[in-house]
Structure formats: structure tokens, C-alpha cells
Amino acid sequence: MFRRLPEAKGDTVLITVDGKPVTARAQDTVAAALLAAGIDHCRTTPVTGAPRAPYCLMGVCFDCLVVVDGRGNRQGCMVQVADGMRVETQQGKRDIAR
Amino acid sequence: MTTHAPTLDTDMPTVPQSCDLAVVGAGPAGLAAAATAARAGLKTLLLDENPGPGGQIYRAITRSPLPEGAVLGPDYWSGSPLARNVTTSQVTYLAQTTVWSLARDLELGISRAGSAYLIRPRRVILATGALERPMPIPGWTLPGVMTAGGAQTLLKSSGLVPEGRLVLAGCGPLLFLLAAQFLEAGVKIAAILDTTAAGAWRAALPEAFDFLTSPYFRKGISLLRKVRAKVKIISGVTALQAEGEGVLRAVSYETASGKGRIEVDTLLLHQGVVPNLNLGNAAGIPTVWDEAQCCFRPDVDGEGTSAIPGLAVAGDGAGIGGALGAAERGKLAALVAIEALKPDAPVLSEKPQVEAALSKVLRGRAFLDRLYRSAEAFRRPSGDTIACRCEEVSAATVRETVKLGCAGPNQLKSFLRTGMGPCQGRMCGLTITELMAQAQGVSQAEIGYYRLRPPVKPITLAELASLPKDESAMKSVERG
Ligand code: FES
Numbered sequence: 001m002f003r004r005l006p007e008a009k010g011d012t013v014l015i016t017v018d019g020k021p022v023t024a025r026a027q028d029t030v031a032a033a034l035l036a037a038g039i040d041h042c043r044t045t046p047v048t049g050a051p052r053a054p055y056c057l058m059g060v061c062f063d064c065l066v067v068v069d070g071r072g073n074r075q076g077c078m079v080q081v082a083d084g085m086r087v088e089t090q091q092g093k094r095d096i097a098r
Numbered sequence: 099m100t101t102h103a104p105t106l107d108t109d110m111p112t113v114p115q116s117c118d119l120a121v122v123g124a125g126p127a128g129l130a131a132a133a134t135a136a137r138a139g140l141k142t143l144l145l146d147e148n149p150g151p152g153g154q155i156y157r158a159i160t161r162s163p164l165p166e167g168a169v170l171g172p173d174y175w176s177g178s179p180l181a182r183n184v185t186t187s188q189v190t191y192l193a194q195t196t197v198w199s200l201a202r203d204l205e206l207g208i209s210r211a212g213s214a215y216l217i218r219p220r221r222v223i224l225a226t227g228a229l230e231r232p233m234p235i236p237g238w239t240l241p242g243v244m245t246a247g248g249a250q251t252l253l254k255s256s257g258l259v260p261e262g263r264l265v266l267a268g269c270g271p272l273l274f275l276l277a278a279q280f281l282e283a284g285v286k287i288a289a290i291l292d293t294t295a296a297g298a299w300r301a302a303l304p305e306a307f308d309f310l311t312s313p314y315f316r317k318g319i320s321l322l323r324k325v326r327a328k329v330k331i332i333s334g335v336t337a338l339q340a341e342g343e344g345v346l347r348a349v350s351y352e353t354a355s356g357k358g359r360i361e362v363d364t365l366l367l368h369q370g371v372v373p374n375l376n377l378g379n380a381a382g383i384p385t386v387w388d389e390a391q392c393c394f395r396p397d398v399d400g401e402g403t404s405a406i407p408g409l410a411v412a413g414d415g416a417g418i419g420g421a422l423g424a425a426e427r428g429k430l431a432a433l434v435a436i437e438a439l440k441p442d443a444p445v446l447s448e449k450p451q452v453e454a455a456l457s458k459v460l461r462g463r464a465f466l467d468r469l470y471r472s473a474e475a476f477r478r479p480s481g482d483t484i485a486c487r488c489e490e491v492s493a494a495t496v497r498e499t500v501k502l503g504c505a506g507p508n509q510l511k512s513f514l515r516t517g518m519g520p521c522q523g524r525m526c527g528l529t530i531t532e533l534m535a536q537a538q539g540v541s542q543a544e545i546g547y548y549r550l551r552p553p554v555k556p557i558t559l560a561e562l563a564s565l566p567k568d569e570s571a572m573k574s575v576e577r578g
Contacts, residue, residue: 001260001261001262001363001364002252002258002259002260002261003258003259003260003261004256004257004258005164005169005257005258005259005283007164007165007168007169007257008163008164008256008257008258009163009165009257010163010257025163025256025257027158027161027162027163027255027256028255028256029255029256032252032255032256032258035252035258036256036258040241040242040345041241041344041345045490047489047490048490050239050344050490051241051344051345052239052241053241053242053244054244054248055239055243055244055245055248055487056229056230056244056245056247056248056525057244057245057247057248057249057251057252058154058229058247058248058251059147060229060374060521060524060525061487061521061524061525062488062519062520062521063239063487065520073520073556077251078147078148080149080194
């Protein structure tokens with residue numbers, strides 16, 4: 001898991017992950033916020049149901065897919081957190097148009 | 099119910115319908131290209147997916163939570179002027195903007211804040227940079243395994259570091275740079291498992307003179323010393339395996355002198371970077387095999403010019419040359435665009451200086467390419483090891499399908515869906531080529547790479563529906 005360096009500055013924002021409150025920093029992406037909160041995986045795969053966690057953090061691998069404010073298949077590493085954002089971990093396949 | 103559109107500052111520029119030059123990617127090459135073009139008075143648009151400029155190497159350079167200096171080191175902070183030059187220039191910089199298609203006539207499909215747009219620039223420079231070479235070892239999909247570049251991104255943009263037992267594995271300068279940054283931040287590293295091939299030093303020797311006289315030599319040596327003093331380095335690693343059920347527990351490895359196993363919470367993998375060529379490939383720029391760098395790159399000349407009129411590729415996206423080289427190559431590609439659109443611009447007289455600076459910073463590259471060439475064992479996985487992360491296809495399945503008579507990567511797509519998942523082959527493309535080359539006993543060049551089609555990034559129906567409904571929009575959607 002990941003921890004925040006004491007010298008890292010920035011404002012705190014509050015989001016929920018699967019309904020539970022999680023504090024993040026304003027500069028965080030959703031993927032960074034999940035890793036900092038000790039959430040060990042953000043989705044399961046559509047094919048075998050295996051758990052996956054953010055892998056590349058640069059928008060390439062799509063292993064960070066989550067549901068953000070009701071919209072599925074968002075790349076957690078490319079979406080900035082915002083106060084009050086509702087994040088859900090994603091189980092299996094999501095309708096791409098949602 | 100509240101909905102958060104991607105956060106965009108309200109004073110951010112709107113999307114213009116046309117421009118002289120569109121630059122895709124705000125890393126060193128894109129920043130330098132855009133700033134140069136704007137200086138010559140070209141109406142320049144810079145498009146980038148991230149919230150701030152910098153690309154991956156200077157990620158979060160204008161918004162890192164870490165104080166300047168210390169942890170990230172001077173090479174990182176040297177990217178500040180590049181970003182500043184763009185933000186203080188006439189460049190229209192659109193952050194958090196995804197380019198999902200590029201047509202041969204240079205029409206760009208982009209999406210921004212939930213809406214899609216089509217733009218028709220007179221010229222386009224792709225500065226889409228590099229991505230990490232896939233490192234398909236057993237267990238590399240387990241939570242707890244991440245790329246070294248990914249961990250570095252978390253450090254740069256969020257000030258996050260791994261907690262618990264940490265191992266770095268692979269080869270290449272980034273691995274040691276990251277180790278040095280972690281040490282500086284007070285992070286303990288249990289070990290570095292170095293996969294640099296046993297014969298690599300000898301292979302690199304003929305290129306050593308250039309390297310010894312390059313700016314990288316002194317920096318590289320002091321970095322290595324610093325890391326060696328504090329971290330156990332196990333060299334000559336020939337096999338790696340990430341172990342765990344549902345989450346990483348340990349990494350096991352093999353060297354010529356035996357096997358070992360280390361319990362870990364985080365394993366960071368890296369074996370160099372390769373061009374991110376998807377957008378250019380989908381636009382129709384042919385890909386060529388680069389044997390020295392052991393990867394595919396777009397077929398462009400030394401100035402980045404492709405066979406498609408008005409379309410160029412600059413920086414690491416055209417072949418790996420490092421951040422300093424990328425900036426010079428960005429300028430060079432911009433000068434070509436300026437020459438075409440404004441042939442009497444005074445800035446054109448700077449070309450000789452740019453070329454000289456470029457050859458200086460590319461010195462020593464051939465040495466690094468040979469020394470850190472990814473070993474075959476880490477490019478050609480076997481058995482159950484996953485080759486395609488999106489569709490969960492194993493190396494063995496790929497090999498069997500080749501035996502059944504599947505000839506090339508594009509045909510494999512229809513058999514196994516490899517390269518058809520959301521990553522569009524970015525995580526599996528090279529592995530598939532390597533496996534097919536091995537199974538058929540031919541070169542990677544003969545096998546070739548996926549031929550990609552737009553959209554190169556997923557786009558939602560809602561975004562497509564937001565496009566203006568004229569004829570060109572309809573065509574673009576059909577192409578998608
Ligand atoms: S972690 Fe790879 S796309 Fe987000």
C-alpha cells in the first residue's frame with residue numbers, strides 16, 4: 001500500500017468509496033486516492049473475476065476502471081477527485097455507455 | 099444525485115474549430131513544439147489528457163505537492179521552464195482532453211468534459227511519448243504489482259510512496275532513478291532484482307566511448323553508487339514470479355547461482371520504455387521494427403516527418419531518445435511546420451542550433467540501448483503467464499493458436515480478442531509480436547504489429563452524440 005510523504009502539501013477533499021468516506025487530496029486522481037486509502041483492488045475482471053489494481057497510472061492499462069458518480073468504466077488514474085465524489089469499485093463488465 | 103464532470107477551470111479556453119498546428123501531448127516534445135510554433139505566430143493548439151503539462155517525465159511539474167528540490171531531484175525540476183514557456187505563450191492549451199481519432203486528412207476527434215469535437219488543423223505533430231515496455235512475468239496482474247513508472251507518477255503528482263516491503267525488478271535507468279528518489283524520501287527498499295542480461299556489458303562496450311563523454315555518464319554513475327550503498331542488488335536475474343492469491347505476497351527469482359524468494363507488499367516492474375504509437379498507427383503511419391531499441395516505432399524521418407502530408411511525430415513517440423532529446427525533436431518538428439506555413443519566420447534560422455543540441459543529447463543513447471536491452475526471457479513469456487491483460491489470454495494460448503495456423507497479430511485479434519480490449523494493444527502488442535516471432539521462428543519485423551483503428555481511446559455514446567451532426571461528423575462516427 002501507499003502512504004503520503006509528510007512534506008506533500010495540498011487541500012483535503014472528502015469522497016466516498018463503496019459508500020464509505022475516504023479523505024483524499026485535491027491533486028489526487030481517483031486511483032491515487034484509492035491506493036492512499038489502502039483499498040487493495042478497484043475492479044474485478046469480466047473474464048475470470050480476478051481482482052485488479054491500478055497498474056500503469058498513466059491511462060494505458062485500464063486496470064483502474066471504477067464507477068464514478070454512477071458512470072462505469074472510468075479510468076481512475078485519469079479522473080481527478082472532487083469533494084463529494086462517489087466512487088464504486090467495479091465488478092466484472094460494465095455497459096460502456098453508462 | 100450530483101455528477102462531477104471532469105474538473106475544468108471555468109476560465110479555460112474553449113475548443114477552436116481550426117488552427118494552424120495541433121500538437122498532441124504536453125510532455126517535453128509537445129511543449130517545445132507548441133512554444134516554438136507560437137513564437138513564429140502560428141495559431142497553435144496543444145491537447146493533453148492530464149490535468150497539467152509535463153507528460154510522464156515532468157508529470158505534475160506545475161502542480162506537484164512536493165517542494166521543489168529534494169526528493170524528485172534537479173532533472174525533474176529542470177522541466178519547469180518548458181511548461182512555463184507554454185503557459186505564458188499564445189498557445190491554446192487544452193488539458194484533460196482526449197484525442198480519440200486522427201484521420202489521414204488530419205481531422206482530429208477529441209473529447210473534453212463529456213463532449214466530443216472535431217477539429218481540422220492545417221498540420222499535426224504527435225508528441226504522444228513513451229510507455230513502459232510490458233513485462234509479462236507470472237503474477238504480473240496481481241494487485242500489489244505495478245510499473246515503476248506508475249509508482250513514480252504517484253510520487254510526483256500525489257507525494258505517495260509504497261508502504262511495507264518493497265522490491266524493484268527489471269532493468270533500465272528509470273528503475274535506479276526511482277530507487278534513488280525513494281531513498282531520498284526515506285523509503286526502504288528490500289532489494290532490486292536486476293534483470294540486465296549477463297552479456298549486456300560486453301555488447302555495449304563498442305558504444306562506451308560516446309557514453310563516457312555524454313552528459314548521462316556522470317549522473318548515471320553517481321546514481322548507481324548512491325543506490326548500491328543502501329540497497330541490496332541481486333544481479334543476473336533470469337526469471338521472476340509474483341506470488342499470491344488475489345493479492346501479492348512474495349516475489350521469487352532465479353539467477354545462475356540459484357533461486358530466491360522475498361516476501362513483499364509492493365513489486366515494481368520496469369524494463370525500459372517504448373514509443374506510444376497508437377494514434378499515428380491508426381492514422382495510417384506505417385510502423386517499423388527498430389532492432390537497436392527492440393520495439394516498433396512510426397516510420398518517420400529525422401525531423402519527424404511522416405508520409406502523410408502535414409503529419410509529424412516528435413519525441414519518444416518517434417523512437418526513444420530521452421527527455422532532453424524529446425524537447426529538441428519537438429522544436430525540429432515545429433520548425434518543419436513553420437517552414438511550410440510561414441517560410442519567412444525569423445525563428446527558422448535557429449534550426450542549426452537545434453540540430454547541434456539534439457546530436458549532443460542523443461550521445462550515449464546507443465550504449466544505453468545495448469546495455470539495457472530487455473532480455474528475451476522477459477519479452478517472451480510461457481505457460482499460464484498472461485500476455486493480454488484485458489482479455490486474460492495466456493502465452494500458451496497464443497502459442498497454440500499460432501500452431502493452428504494463425505499468421506499475424508491482426509488475425510490473432512479475431513481468434514483471441516488480443517488487442518481488442520480497452521488498452522488497444524498497448525499492454526500486449528509487443529508481447530504478441532515476440533511470441534509469434536518465436537513460435538514461427540522468424541524476426542519481429544516479419545511478424546509486424548497490430549494495425550489499429552480509431553477510436554484509439556474508448557469514447558462513450560453520449561460523447562459521440564454531442565458531435566455536430568454535419569456530414570463530416572457522420573463520416574467520423576462511421577470510421578470509429
Ligand atoms: S492504472 Fe493503467 S489505465 Fe489507470
